[in-house]
Amino acid sequence: MFHVKRSYDNIVIGGGHAGLEASLASSRMGANTLLVTMDISAISRMSCNPAIGGLAKGHLVAEIDALGGEMARVIDKTGIQFRMLNRSRGRAVWSPRAQADKIKYSFEMRSRVENQDNLDILEDTVIKIITEKDRVVAILTQNHGEISCLSAIVTAGTFLNGLIHIGLEHKKGGRLDEESAVGITQSLNSVGIISGRLKTGTPPRIHFDSINIEHTTPQYGDAQPVPFSFQTKNFAPKNIPCYITHTNQVTHDILFSGLDRSPLYSGKIRGVGPRYCPSIEDKIVRFRNRSSHQIFLEPEWEGACQYYVNGFSTSLPIDIQRKGLRSIPGLEEAEIIKPGYAIEYDFFSSYQLKRTLETKTISGLYLAGQVNGTSGYEEAAALGLMAGINAVLKIHSEQPFILSRSDAYIGVLIDDLITKSPAEPYRMFTSSAEYRLLLRFDNADQRLSHYGQRYGLVPSEQFLKTRQKTDTIRTTIDFLRATTIGPAEINPTLHRCGENAVGSGLNLFKALCRPNIHLEDLLQFLPSSLSNVIVSIDGLVNLVEIDVKYHGYIKRQSIQIKSQARHENTLLSPDFDYLKINSITKEAREKLNQIKPETIGQASRISGVSPSDITALLILLKKQVVSRET
Numbered sequence: 001m002f003h004v005k006r007s008y009d010n011i012v013i014g015g016g017h018a019g020l021e022a023s024l025a026s027s028r029m030g031a032n033t034l035l036v037t038m039d040i041s042a043i044s045r046m047s048c049n050p051a052i053g054g055l056a057k058g059h060l061v062a063e064i065d066a067l068g069g070e071m072a073r074v075i076d077k078t079g080i081q082f083r084m085l086n087r088s089r090g091r092a093v094w095s096p097r098a099q100a101d102k103i104k105y106s107f108e109m110r111s112r113v114e115n116q117d118n119l120d121i122l123e124d125t126v127i128k129i130i131t132e133k134d135r136v137v138a139i140l141t142q143n144h145g146e147i148s149c150l151s152a153i154v155t156a157g158t159f160l161n162g163l164i165h166i167g168l169e170h171k172k173g174g175r176l177d178e179e180s181a182v183g184i185t186q187s188l189n190s191v192g193i194i195s196g197r198l199k200t201g202t203p204p205r206i207h208f209d210s211i212n213i214e215h216t217t218p219q220y221g222d223a224q225p226v227p228f229s230f231q232t233k234n235f236a237p238k239n240i241p242c243y244i245t246h247t248n249q250v251t252h253d254i255l256f257s258g259l260d261r262s263p264l265y266s267g268k269i270r271g272v273g274p275r276y277c278p279s280i281e282d283k284i285v286r287f288r289n290r291s292s293h294q295i296f297l298e299p300e301w302e303g304a305c306q307y308y309v310n311g312f313s314t315s316l317p318i319d320i321q322r323k324g325l326r327s328i329p330g331l332e333e334a335e336i337i338k339p340g341y342a343i344e345y346d347f348f349s350s351y352q353l354k355r356t357l358e359t360k361t362i363s364g365l366y367l368a369g370q371v372n373g374t375s376g377y378e379e380a381a382a383l384g385l386m387a388g389i390n391a392v393l394k395i396h397s398e399q400p401f402i403l404s405r406s407d408a409y410i411g412v413l414i415d416d417l418i419t420k421s422p423a424e425p426y427r428m429f430t431s432s433a434e435y436r437l438l439l440r441f442d443n444a445d446q447r448l449s450h451y452g453q454r455y456g457l458v459p460s461e462q463f464l465k466t467r468q469k470t471d472t473i474r475t476t477i478d479f480l481r482a483t484t485i486g487p488a489e490i491n492p493t494l495h496r497c498g499e500n501a502v503g504s505g506l507n508l509f510k511a512l513c514r515p516n517i518h519l520e521d522l523l524q525f526l527p528s529s530l531s532n533v534i535v536s537i538d539g540l541v542n543l544v545e546i547d548v549k550y551h552g553y554i555k556r557q558s559i560q561i562k563s564q565a566r567h568e569n570t571l572l573s574p575d576f577d578y579l580k581i582n583s584i585t586k587e588a589r590e591k592l593n594q595i596k597p598e599t600i601g602q603a604s605r606i607s608g609v610s611p612s613d614i615t616a617l618l619i620l621l622k623k624q625v626v627s628r629e630t
C-alpha cells in the first residue's frame with residue numbers, strides 16, 4: 001500500500017506533458033521526487049490535437065530525446081501515422097510529425113512514471129505553495145495536507161482558474177469534464193509573482209460512422225517513416241489515414257450567423273489567444289476573402305470512433321458548430337461527440353523566470369509548460385525536462401544547465417520566453433531559430449546527448465553510438481577532403497549522375513558539393529572498412545552530405561556564433577539598478593529594469609534595447625571592474 005512521505009527533495013505539480021518529463025528527469029537524477037496530479041488516469045493526456053511533432057515541434061521532440069526525455073520513445077511506440085513535413089524544402093526545416101493513439105500514449109507514459117524508482121505519484125490537488133523567506137518549503141494538498149520539499153515545479157497547464165466557454169455559456173474547468181485548480185495562483189500572487197490570463201481553444205470531436213469518407217481525400221503517412229527517437233530500433237508503425245476536406249461559403253455564412261453568440265466576439269473572453277492557431281470564427285473574420293479553409297479529420301486512436309476536426313477550433317454555440325460542420329463535404333451527417341470550446345486560464349509572465357526556469361523571487365520554485373505562457377505538448381515537455389534537471393542540480397549544489405540559442409531549439413524557446421515574455425501563447429517556429437542549419441532534428445543527438453549522459457539520463461550505450469556516429473562523420477569528411485580521384489576513374493560516375501566530366505583529377509569533397517552527386521555514388525572510392533561503417537549507421541549518409549553540401553553556410557553560422565559568444569555570457573547582476581543609468585535610452589532603462597536580464601546576450605535581445613544601449617552597458621561594466629580592481 002502506497003503511503004505518501006511527508007517530505008521530498010522535489011515535488012512536481014501536474015501530470016501533463018511538462019510534469020511527466022520533469023518528474024522522470026528529477027527521479028532519474030537521484031532526487032526523491034513526488035508527482036502530484038489531480039487525476040492519475042489523465043497523465044499526459046492530449047488536451048487538443050492527437051499528434052506529436054510538426055514544424056519546429058519535431059525538433060523539440062528530438063532534442064528532448066537526445067537529453068534523455070521520454071516523449072520521442074513513447075510516440076514512436078504508440079503513433080499510428082508518421083510523416084516528415086517540409087520534405088520539399090531544405091533539410092534544416094524538415095520536421096517529423098506523428099498522429100498519436102492518445103489513449104495508448106497516455107497509458108504508456110503512465111506506466112513509465114509508475115515504474116520509475118525514486119518517484120511517488122499522488123492523486124490530489126495542490127491548493128497552496130508554501131514559502132518562507134523567499135524560498136519554497138512545502139505544498140499544501142487538498143486531501144493529504146502539507147508535504148515539505150526543497151524544490152517545487154509547477155506544471156499546472158490550463159487548469160489554474162480555468163474557465164471553459166461554449167457559446168455564451170461558461171463553466172469552471174481545466175479541460176472539458178475536468179475540474180479547474182484554485183489556490184496556486186493566489187499563493188504565487190501573494191509572494192509577488194504576477195499572473196495574467198490567456199486563452200486557447202479546441203475543435204469538436206465527431207463520430208467516425210457519421211463521416212462520408214468518400215467525399216473526402218485520404219492522407220496517409222510516409223511509406224518509409226522516420227522515428228523521433230535516436231533509440232528506436234526496428235521501426236514499423238501503423239499507417240492509418242486522416243481525411244482532408246474543406247469549408248465553403250455556406251459554412252462561413254452559418255458561422256457568421258452565430259458570431260453574436262460567440263464568447264470571443266461578444267467580449268466574454270478577455271484572455272489573449274494564439275494568433276498562429278486561430279479559431280474557425282477568427283479565420284472567417286480575419287480572412288474574409290478566402291472562400292475555403294482546409295480541414296483534417298484525424299483519428300484519436302487506432303480503430304477510433306472519435307475523430308478530431310483539425311482546423312475547426314471553435315467556441316461558437318453547439319447548434320452553430322453542428323450546422324457549420326454539416327455544410328462541409330464528408331460531414332453532411334456529422335454527429336458531435338464532444339463540442340469545440342475555448343478555455344481561459346492563468347499564466348505567469350516568463351520575464352519572472354531565470355534561464356533555469358526557477359522564479360527570480362522564490363528560490364527553489366520552478367514553472368514549466370503552459371503556465372509559462374507557452375502552448376503545445378512539445379514546448380511543455382521541453383520546459384518540464386529543463387526545469388526537472390535544473391531543480392536537481394540546484395539541490396545538489398551543481399552548476400545550472402543552460403542551453404544557448406546556438407545549442408538547441410530548447411535554448412531558443414527559453415531565451416525567447418525570458419527575454420521577450422510573450423503576451424500571447426508562445427509556440428515554437430523554425431523561423432525563431434537563427435542557426436537553423438546547425439539545429440536540425442537529425443543531429444540533435446550529436447548536439448545534446450553528451451549533456452543527457454552527463455546527467456545520467458541517456459544510457460552509455462546510446463551515448464557511445466552517437467559518439468561513433470560523430471567520429472565516422474569526421475573521418476569520412478577528412479577522407480573526402482584528402483582524396484582526389486583521376487578522371488578515368490571518376491568520369492563514369494559523373495556521367496551517370498548527369499554531371500560534367502573533368503579533365504584532371506577531382507577532389508571527392510568537391511565532387512560531393514556538386515548538386516547531383518550523393519555520397520552513395522562515391523562510396524566505391526572509400527576504403528571498404530569505412531564505407532561499411534557508413535552504411536551500417538542509420539541516416540549517416542545524409543548527415544555527411546549536409547555537412548559537405550552546406551559547409552559554406554555552416555561555417556558562416558559557426559563564425560557568427562563565435563563572434564556573438566564574446567559577450568553572450570557576460571553576467572549582469574540581478575541587483576543592477578538600470579533606472580540610474582543615464583547613458584541608455586529611457587525605454588531600455590525601463591525594459592532592463594523589469595526583465596533584469598542575466599547576461600549581456602539576453603539584454604541585447606530585449607525589444608527596445610539597441611546595440612548602442614549594449615555598448616553603454618559594456619562600458620559601464622568595464623568601469624565597474626576597473627574601479628573594483630583599483
Ligand SMILES: Cc1cc2nc3c(=O)[nH]c(=O)nc-3n(C[C@H](O)[C@H](O)[C@H](O)COP(=O)(O)OP(=O)(O)OC[C@H]3O[C@@H](n4cnc5c(N)ncnc54)[C@H](O)[C@@H]3O)c2cc1C
Pocket residue numbers: 013014015016017018019036037038039042043044045046047048049124125126127155156157158159160174175181182184200201202277341342343368369370371374375376377380381427
Ligand atoms: C482546450 C485546449 C485547447 C488547446 N489547443 C492547443 C492547440 O491548438 N495547440 C497547441 O499546441 N496546444 C493546445 N493546447 C495546449 C496543450 O494542451 C498544452 O500546451 C499542453 O498540454 C501543456 O502541457 P502542460 O504539461 O503544461 O499542461 P497540461 O497538459 O494541461 O497538464 C496539466 C496537468 O496538471 C494537473 N494539475 C493542474 N493543476 C493542478 C493542481 N493544483 N494540483 C495537482 N495537479 C494539477 C492537471 O490535472 C494536468 O494533469 C490546448 C489545450 C486545451 C486545454
